[in-house]
Amino acid sequence: MTTPKAPQKDAYRLILDAIDAGTYRPGDRLVESELAERFGVSRTPIREALQRLETQAILTRDGRSMIVASLDHNQLAELYVVRGELEGLAARLAARNATPEEIRVLRDMLEADRALVDDPDAMARANRRFHKQIHLASHNRFLVRQLDLVHRSMALLASTSIAAEGRGARTLDEHETIVTAIEAGDGEGAYAALREHISSAFITRLKLDAQKVEAARL
Template sequence: MGQIAQKDAHALILDAIDRGDFQPGDRLVESELADRFGVSRTPVREALQRLETQSVLVRDGRSLMVATLNHDQMAELYAVRTELEALAARLAAQHAAREEIRVLQRMVDEDAALLGDARALARANRRFHGQIHLASHNRYLVQQLGSVHRSMALMATTSLAVEGRGAAALTEHLAIVDAIKARDGDAAADAVRDHLSRAFETRLQEEARRM
């Protein structure tokens, strides 16, 4: 029972960070989290310790806060993410079932209705990439990408909030799906690299504007 509660508390806190309920720099208080999620303080304490070990949280004196990525960390993360995501797309082109490809196509079609809602589009973007991960049919790659995407949640904003980026990202998603549908692994990998390069460039432009 304790292990289940610990797993749930860990997942609940991660989901809240992923949704943007907790932003980088926010302090997480054990008692407040226990009340928020309706669990006892022990599994929350264990989840916080685990998240600190995973570098999702950092310690500031006696307090724990959501970690913030600096410029170099963001660049390093995008470098790793790009290669892993490209591999996932390449494998998906080889191994995805026809049904999985149809789901990816439907996601792109339906996500067009979310343009203008950056948070909803960001959630849809995570689902889309997650579906490609699963379509790779490589459990070890899926695990590694899960770790990378936990770190991606530590970016305070989504590049999809930048004007015009949402529509461009959907066009890039379509190119990825078309390549997977054509069973062209090289094209799928290249389409993912192009997509993530443009997303990273958008983030860098926004970072430069805030300087």
């Protein structure tokens, strides 16, 4: 009797998830042999995954090496503009298309996340889950695909804006406004609330970046 083969690990997803989790951060060098050993995958799929991530601008080349890319100020601004529009559209469609069960899940997430307000890393993960649930509740597969690309680029940010003092609590207040609008079937209200949420996060990040620049000068 033939023993069934173990499923092949997806090298691309493994590397992408590691970047998203902060295992590899902007500026970190990725070495084929080390990645192959870490993930238990041969070097050929690792090499193919690295090339794919380079074409998506998640990785950039430094001589013969690959490093995790970083975003400059202009790229960051461009990313938040696109994110705000697409996230807002997802909220508008969720207000129109979400099932009662999906709205219940959003509400349950919001309530559970209140226990995480003093843990920035846990809040950041919860925030990603919350936004992903809104994407799915839009019931538009093409929009979900584009938002997945945007959120991959968000992984190139070295820190989370939720780490700023008071940002965790404000994030939950903003999530409350978004969920309330979706529950009410208020598409324009949901769009505006999520756009404002993204704008607030961008302002916080700009302030954090400015503080880092000032600290580096001292």
